[in-house]
Amino acid sequence: xxxxxxxxxxxxxxxxxxxxxxxxxxxxxxxxxxxxxxxxxxxxxxxxxxxxxxxxxxxxxxxxxxxxxxxxxxxxxxxxxxxxxxxxxxxxxxxxxxxxxxxxxxxxxxxxxxxxxxxxxxxxxxxxxxxxxxxxxxxxxxxxxxxxxxxxxxxxxxxxxxxxxxxxxxxxxxxxxxxxxxxxxxxxxxxxxxxxxxxxxxxxxxxxxxxxxxxxxxxxxxxxxxxxxxxxxxxxxxxxxxxxxxxxxxxxxxxxxxxxxxxxxxxxxxxxxxxxxxxxxxxxxx
Amino acid sequence: xxxxxxxxxxxxxxxxxxxxxxxxxxxxxxxxxxxxxxxxxxxxxxxxxxxxxxxxxxxxxxxxxxxxxxxxxxxxxxxxxxxxxxxxxxxxxxxxxxxxxxxxxxxxxxxxxxxxxxxxxxxxxxxxxxxxxxxxxxxxxxxxxxxxxxxxxxxxxxxxxxxxxxxxxxxxxxxxxxxxxxxxxxxxxxxxxxxxxxxxxxxxxxxxxxxxxxxxxxxxxxxxxxxxxxxxxxxxxxxxxxxxxxxxxxxxxxxxxxxxxxxxxxxxxxxxxxxxxxxxxxxxxxxxxxxxxxxxxxxxxxxxxxxxxxxxxxxxxxxxxxxxxxxxxxxxxxxxx
Numbered sequence: 001x002x003x004x005x006x007x008x009x010x011x012x013x014x015x016x017x018x019x020x021x022x023x024x025x026x027x028x029x030x031x032x033x034x035x036x037x038x039x040x041x042x043x044x045x046x047x048x049x050x051x052x053x054x055x056x057x058x059x060x061x062x063x064x065x066x067x068x069x070x071x072x073x074x075x076x077x078x079x080x081x082x083x084x085x086x087x088x089x090x091x092x093x094x095x096x097x098x099x100x101x102x103x104x105x106x107x108x109x110x111x112x113x114x115x116x117x118x119x120x121x122x123x124x125x126x127x128x129x130x131x132x133x134x135x136x137x138x139x140x141x142x143x144x145x146x147x148x149x150x151x152x153x154x155x156x157x158x159x160x161x162x163x164x165x166x167x168x169x170x171x172x173x174x175x176x177x178x179x180x181x182x183x184x185x186x187x188x189x190x191x192x193x194x195x196x197x198x199x200x201x202x203x204x205x206x207x208x209x210x211x212x213x214x215x216x217x218x219x220x221x222x223x224x225x226x227x228x229x230x231x232x233x234x235x236x237x238x239x240x241x242x243x244x245x246x247x248x249x250x251x252x253x254x255x256x257x258x259x260x261x262x263x264x265x266x267x268x269x270x271x272x273x274x275x276x277x278x279x280x281x282x283x284x285x286x
Numbered sequence: 287x288x289x290x291x292x293x294x295x296x297x298x299x300x301x302x303x304x305x306x307x308x309x310x311x312x313x314x315x316x317x318x319x320x321x322x323x324x325x326x327x328x329x330x331x332x333x334x335x336x337x338x339x340x341x342x343x344x345x346x347x348x349x350x351x352x353x354x355x356x357x358x359x360x361x362x363x364x365x366x367x368x369x370x371x372x373x374x375x376x377x378x379x380x381x382x383x384x385x386x387x388x389x390x391x392x393x394x395x396x397x398x399x400x401x402x403x404x405x406x407x408x409x410x411x412x413x414x415x416x417x418x419x420x421x422x423x424x425x426x427x428x429x430x431x432x433x434x435x436x437x438x439x440x441x442x443x444x445x446x447x448x449x450x451x452x453x454x455x456x457x458x459x460x461x462x463x464x465x466x467x468x469x470x471x472x473x474x475x476x477x478x479x480x481x482x483x484x485x486x487x488x489x490x491x492x493x494x495x496x497x498x499x500x501x502x503x504x505x506x507x508x509x510x511x512x513x514x515x516x517x518x519x520x521x522x523x524x525x526x527x528x529x530x531x532x533x534x535x536x537x538x539x540x541x542x543x544x545x546x547x548x549x550x551x552x553x554x555x556x557x558x559x560x561x562x563x564x565x566x567x568x569x570x571x572x573x574x575x576x577x578x579x580x581x582x583x584x585x586x587x588x589x590x591x592x593x594x595x596x597x598x599x600x601x602x603x604x605x606x607x608x609x610x611x612x613x614x615x616x617x618x619x620x621x622x623x
């Protein structure tokens with residue numbers, strides 16, 4: 001089964017028969033009609049959250065693809081976009097057509113387009129779109145490129161990747177939803193995160209506790225004092241993060257530090273960082 | 287504090303001296319008269335307003351708004367400016383509004399002033415259908431006459447045809463100058479093109495235009511806007527005289543001296559002056575909803591109980607909005623953190 005067929009199968013698990021009829025009818029049409037159908041989707045497909053049965057199919061269609069938070073109309077739009085590359089279009093025509101959809105997109109259309117990026121043809125052609133979405137102040141657009149989306153980890157440069165992670169923290173969103181967080185982790189990112197934490201501390205603000213997980217592979221004696229500071233934090237989450245970093249690091253000085261504070265440090269839970277994979281908004285709505 | 291020496295308009299104030307006194311004394315606490323009421327502003331230009339206005343709208347009970355495409359004050363010189371503006375109305379502004387829990391819709395059209403640049407108008411007409419099909423675009427607007435030139439008429443007619451073809455309501459701007467004739471002409475042309483008058487909202491009415499608009503079966507919208515359009519005392523008298531049917535009020539707040547809270551304030555004044563709650567609800571919420579819901583693009587359940595119930599905005603089952611609900615700032619605090 002190719003990607004569009006798999007997407008249709010996923011849709012079949014939740015769509016009503018008349019929604020499927022509409023999709024079947026539209027999927028037989030040429031590329032121009034497909035773009036029009038892409039726009040018209042909410043008139044014909046219900047805006048329901050995806051059911052678990054549908055969600056579970058994402059990763060088998062594309063590794064590290066996660067549809068958590070998607071609605072049925074978004075999935076239908078991604079399906080219609082996946083059909084465009086099966087039409088008889090030159091590379092130039094195809095890119096022009098998709099770019100027109102991006103340029104004139106309404107909010108939910110933008111979200112669907114960024115969600116579809118990993119299955120569009122000519123992946124490099126969408127690089128500027130993807131890095132622009134990271135710059136976006138529209139939360140939904142940022143989420144669509146950042147979370148559950150395998151495109152950044154596959155195609156982003158180190159610089160673009162590091163901006164994605166930093167922007168995510170800056171936007172007060174939990175980083176564990178980014179696919180490829182461990183694989184693409186790097187020393188430059190860790191150094192920037194340490195500087196960032198110092199800025200936050202200077203302003204009497206904190207850094208979401210799970211961010212410290214990124215330090216583990218690059219922990220060195222120079223950045224170790226940051227972990228010692230966490231041990232003394234008022235926040236139980238920070239103290240847990242410190243315990244986890246020290247437990248997972250292979251740095252001998254980390255073992256010494258863990259030994260020194262063995263009575264203060266909380267026990268390491270079996271779910272490890274899972275306990276800290278939650279929103280920790282720094283700027284609380286009053 | 288918000289008193290304005292130019293504001294009272296005795297020639298139009300038809301209530302008792304006692305009523306006038308009440309209306310003037312309680313002006314700064316109008317909120318107490320509208321507790322629990324919900325409002326729909328079918329004409330407000332939020333791209334020209336600040337986030338403070340969004341906060342004030344939300345606090346005053348405005349749950350949904352329509353932003354018509356209009357003249358920016360500065361003429362646009364190319365198609366891209368129009369395209370980006372339309373994209374802003376269906377994208378960025380929609381998101382900005384959602385941060386305050388207000389559902390944002392828009393109408394898309396070529397405004398009358400810029401219809402006078404024929405070369406550009408032709409290009410804009412080509413991209414209009416693309417935007418008119420979008421989710422949450424509830425009509426063609428605001429279109430109509432300004433100077434009442436031949437070009438304005440040409441593009442007014444072309445856009446009426448577009449609305450008819452796409453089954454969308456039309457939001458008609460009536461001119462400031464030579465208003466009465468301009469309004470009659472706008473209606474006559476709409477009827478000539480075979481539009482159902484209940485699909486047409488004639489905007490910026492006043493005492494001189496309302497009767498004919500209602501008699502011909504069109505929706506009559508009133509813009510409560512200081513100095514140049516309707517004042518809300520006059521509006522109360524209109525509702526007393528004509529009843530609430532087919533009448534809606536809006537703020538048309540924009541980059542001029544205008545008031546985004548015009549609807550809640552007018553509702554408070556109506557309440558004080560004894561207009562029935564149900565009639566207030568019709569002119570400040572329901573009639574606008576009914577008129578524009580004819581587009582098939584408005585779902586009341588998306589906003590009537592607050593936008594948090596929109597499942598698509600939930601964040602992993604958590605009630606934090608995915609887009610990030612804007613944190614509230616205490617405006618009276620001297621300390622900024």
